[in-house]
Amino acid sequence: MGMPAGITARRDWTLDEFYAARDAAPFGERWEYVDGEVLVTPSPHWTHQRHVTALLVRFAPFVEQHSLGMIFTAPLDVLLDPRLVLQPDVLVVPPGELRRKSDVIRHLLLAIEIVSPSSARHDRVIKRPRYQRNRVPDYWIFDGESRTVDRWGPDDTRPEQLSDELRWHPPGASQPFVLDLDAFFRETAPEE
Numbered sequence: 001m002g003m004p005a006g007i008t009a010r011r012d013w014t015l016d017e018f019y020a021a022r023d024a025a026p027f028g029e030r031w032e033y034v035d036g037e038v039l040v041t042p043s044p045h046w047t048h049q050r051h052v053t054a055l056l057v058r059f060a061p062f063v064e065q066h067s068l069g070m071i072f073t074a075p076l077d078v079l080l081d082p083r084l085v086l087q088p089d090v091l092v093v094p095p096g097e098l099r100r101k102s103d104v105i106r107h108l109l110l111a112i113e114i115v116s117p118s119s120a121r122h123d124r125v126i127k128r129p130r131y132q133r134n135r136v137p138d139y140w141i142f143d144g145e146s147r148t149v150d151r152w153g154p155d156d157t158r159p160e161q162l163s164d165e166l167r168w169h170p171p172g173a174s175q176p177f178v179l180d181l182d183a184f185f186r187e188t189a190p191e192e
Contacts, residue, residue: 012036015082030075033085034126041118047190051114051144052089054188058179059090066173069094069109078105080134086127089114109170110138115145128152138168147185 013021013036021038022031028043044052052073063071074087088111097107111131113123123141131139132154141150141159149166150159162181169176 013038015085018085030087032087032122032127033083034130035083039122039126041116041122044114044116044119047144047188048089048114048116050190051142051188054184055090055112055114055142058184059177062173062177063092066170067095068092068170068172070098076105078108078111080106080108080130080136084130084134086111086130088112108136110140110168111136112140112142115141115143124150132156137170140166144185144189147181147189149181 013033015033018031018033018038025031025040030041030043032039032041056071056073060071063069070093072091072093074089074091076087076091078086078088078091080086088108090110090112091105091108092110093105094107094109097103097105108131113119113127115123128139128141132152135154137153139152141152143149147163149162151162151166152159164181166179166181167176
């Protein structure tokens with residue numbers, strides 16, 4: 001019942017229809033639900049996952065040390081509003097959001113996307129304003145090709161484009177998280 005990867009369904013889906021179709025789809029596709037439309041992207045390339053893993057390894061100790069909440073990677077549904085189910089590549093859920101097995105993620109402290117050829121438009125044009133609309137404090141788009149990070153806040157009309165260093169100092173952290181972007185991309189970028 002799956003749709004070809006990268007295709008956006010052009011009809012107004014209900015949340016229940018989305019979940020039924022997504023759950024029946026072949027393994028390896030990422031399904032997201034944006035204002036009644038369905039976004040389907042293929043399983044990511046290993047280079048994409050290398051970036052995700054490298055971020056998680058560096059970032060998880062900071063999140064845990066400062067009790068900022070829980071850190072996860074996709075696939076994991078985030079239901080920001082009744083017509084929006086997203087799966088950021090790396091996400092930080094604020095403390096207290098998840099207590100029971102039946103809890104659903106409805107708030108984020110941070111959402112990170114790693115750009116892939118099949119996801120670039122979705123990440124930058126479709127999903128970014130929805131994260132902003134739902135007041136996600138930080139939305140970062142890592143681009144391995146340009147070796148930059150676009151950093152968005154809820155009220156930003158343009159991203160802060162970072163190429164040297166990424167600093168994140170959320171409320172509750174006694175010090176900032178600092179990532180040397182040049183070193184990060186040197187380590188995670190594959191040889192041509």
